[in-house]
Structures are given as C-alpha cells and as structure tokens.
Amino acid sequence: MPAPDLDQSDRTSSASPPSWTIREVADEFGVTHRTVRHYEDLGLISPERRGTTRVYHRRDRTRLALILRGKRLGFPLEEIRTIIDLYDRPRGKASQLEYVLDQIDERRTDLEQRRRDLEDALAELGEFERRCRADLARLT
Numbered sequence: 001m002p003a004p005d006l007d008q009s010d011r012t013s014s015a016s017p018p019s020w021t022i023r024e025v026a027d028e029f030g031v032t033h034r035t036v037r038h039y040e041d042l043g044l045i046s047p048e049r050r051g052t053t054r055v056y057h058r059r060d061r062t063r064l065a066l067i068l069r070g071k072r073l074g075f076p077l078e079e080i081r082t083i084i085d086l087y088d089r090p091r092g093k094a095s096q097l098e099y100v101l102d103q104i105d106e107r108r109t110d111l112e113q114r115r116r117d118l119e120d121a122l123a124e125l126g127e128f129e130r131r132c133r134a135d136l137a138r139l140t
Helices: 022-029 033-041 058-072 077-088 092-139
Strands: 048-050 053-055
Touching (some): 022 033, 022 058, 033 058, 058 077, 077 092
16 A cells, blocks of 8 residues: 555645645545544544644645555555554555555455355355246246
C-alpha cells in the first residue's frame, strides 16, 4: 500500500502548510465524521487539536487514504496500522513494501481458498438442484 499521490495544489498557502477540517476530510474520502473520529480514537490518524476543533494536515490525509485502501483490500485495521506505521521507521518505504508484499501473498492465498470453497459450494448446490428436479419430474 504505497502512499497515494495526493494533489499537491490542494489548499496551499505561502504562510502555513495546508490544513483541512473534519468535514472537508470526510467529504473528500466519502466517509462519515464518525468514521474519521473512530480512526483517530484508534490512533491511526492524529489531527492537530485547536481547542475542540480537529485540524487535519497532509500526513493525516495520506494515512486516511492508506487506511481506506487497506480496508477495501480486506486488511484488518491492526495490519493497516502496522503497514502505515512503517513510514515512521528509519527504513520507511522499503520495509513497508516488503511487509505489504508478504501481506498481499497471505491475502491472495486466503481469497483463492475462499474462491475454491465457493466453487465447491456452487457445484454441490447445482448437483442438489439437479437431483431435486429429477425427483420432482418423477413425481409429476
């Protein structure tokens, strides 16, 4: 899960780094405010607090994008945490990519097994349907 390429022109200002409100971040990523706060409660993102206002910076947006990508791919939040926390370690991207590649292999193996299980279940269901139709034909 390499970092997404977020538009560098977003809300840039020469005076201070760009920032976003919870509403703007939630709208941009198509999630609810509650979802954003949940990821904050879990420590996956850590916006700046100005009184009771949450202020999100580029790092928070990048982490949120990685969280949502990981969720779409079926990774549990703890695996997503491990992956995105690797950015903060000295080897950063290389260690993250090595870890992600291992996780992809595990996820692929799991999904392929699920597909085989589904194919077996569909075949069994088809055979059961065929027998039921044959029995019904004999009765009518």
